[in-house]
Amino acid sequence: xxxxxxxxxxxxxxxxxxxxxxxxxxxxxxxLDEVLARGYxxxxxxxxxxxxxxxxxxxxxxxxxxxIAKLVAKAIFGSEKIEFVKQGFAARWANVQxxxxxxGIQVTTIYPDxxxxxxxxxxxxxxxxxxxxxxGSPIQKLADLNNEKYTVANLTTPVQADRxxxxxxxxxxxxxxxxxxxFTAVKTARAEAxxxxxxxxxxxxxxHPDIRVLDEWLTDPTNNAIFLKxxxxxxxxxxxxxxxEMRGGSLFSEYRAIHKKxxxxxxxxxxxxxxxx
Numbered sequence: 001x002x003x004x005x006x007x008x009x010x011x012x013x014x015x016x017x018x019x020x021x022x023x024x025x026x027x028x029x030x031x032l033d034e035v036l037a038r039g040y041x042x043x044x045x046x047x048x049x050x051x052x053x054x055x056x057x058x059x060x061x062x063x064x065x066x067x068i069a070k071l072v073a074k075a076i077f078g079s080e081k082i083e084f085v086k087q088g089f090a091a092r093w094a095n096v097q098x099x100x101x102x103x104g105i106q107v108t109t110i111y112p113d114x115x116x117x118x119x120x121x122x123x124x125x126x127x128x129x130x131x132x133x134x135x136g137s138p139i140q141k142l143a144d145l146n147n148e149k150y151t152v153a154n155l156t157t158p159v160q161a162d163r164x165x166x167x168x169x170x171x172x173x174x175x176x177x178x179x180x181x182x183f184t185a186v187k188t189a190r191a192e193a194x195x196x197x198x199x200x201x202x203x204x205x206x207x208h209p210d211i212r213v214l215d216e217w218l219t220d221p222t223n224n225a226i227f228l229k230x231x232x233x234x235x236x237x238x239x240x241x242x243x244x245e246m247r248g249g250s251l252f253s254e255y256r257a258i259h260k261k262x263x264x265x266x267x268x269x270x271x272x273x274x275x276x277x
Contacts, residue, residue, distance in 0.1 A: 031228070032235045041081065041102050043101060043102065045066060045069060051262050052199075061086065069082060072239065085100065087104075092106055104227045107224060110123065114227075132201050153185040153190070193214075247269075
C-alpha cells in the first residue's frame with residue numbers, strides 16, 4: 001500500500017516552498033531594532049515652514065515639529081539623540097520609503113490617498129483653516145465677512161479662492177504668495193482678514209497682541225501626523241504609543257510645554273473628562 005502523508009505535513013511543506021528565506025528574515029526585523037542598535041534616530045523635517053520647522057536668526061533648526069521629534073527621541077533613548085534631515089515636501093514619501101529617514105514629521109496632514117504610500121501615527125496636533133483679524137475688528141464670525149466693504153487676504157492657491165467664494169462672496173480679495181505677506185496685510189490694514197492654518201494663526205497671534213483668531217473655522221478639523229514606511233508594525237506601534245502618551249498620558253506635561261511655547265495656548269488633554277489638567 002502506498003504511504004500517504006498527513007494533510008498538515010503537506011501544508012507545512014507547501015509553506016516552506018512558497019516563503020522565500022529573505023522574506024522570512026525580513027519579517028522578523030523592524031526599523032525599531034535598527035534605531036536602537038544605531039543609538040540615535042534620523043528624522044526628516046522642513047526648514048522652511050514656520051512655526052513647525054525653520055532656521056532661526058542663529059542659524060539653528062527650530063520649530064514645533066523639531067521639538068516634538070526631540071521628545072520622541074527622548075522617549076526612545078532618555079535624551080535627544082537625534083539627527084535631522086532637512087527635506088522639501090516633494091521628498092517626504094521617497095525618503096521614508098527608501099530608508100533615508102526613520103520617520104518624518106513635517107506639517108503633514110493625514111489623507112486617505114497618502115495612507116496608500118506611508119503609514120501614519122495618530123495626530124500629534126490638530127489643524128484646520130481659520131481667519132485672523134485685528135483685535136478691535138467688529139468681525140466675530142465668518143458670516144460677518146460677507147460684505148463688500150471688507151477685503152480678505154488669500155494665498156495664490158485655488159482652494160483659498162474657492163473658500164472665499166463659498167463663505168464670503170461679497171468681500172473683495174487680495175492675493176499673496178506667502179503666509180507672512182497675508183498676515184502683514186492684516187497688520188497694516190490692507191485687508192480685514194486672512195485665511196491661515198489654525199496653528200500658524202495661533203503662532204502669529206501669540207507674538208502680536210493686536211491680532212485675534214476667530215473661533216469659527218472654514219474647514220473640518222484636520223490631523224497632522226508622524227509618517228513612516230508602510231508594513232513595519234513594531235516601529236509604527238512604538239511611535240503611535242509615544243504620540244498617544246503626548247496627547248493624553250505620561251508625556252502630556254512635556255507636550256503641553258512645547259505646545260504653549262509655540263502657539264501660546266494649552267492643548268486639550270485627550271482625557272479632558274478626568275478633570276482639569
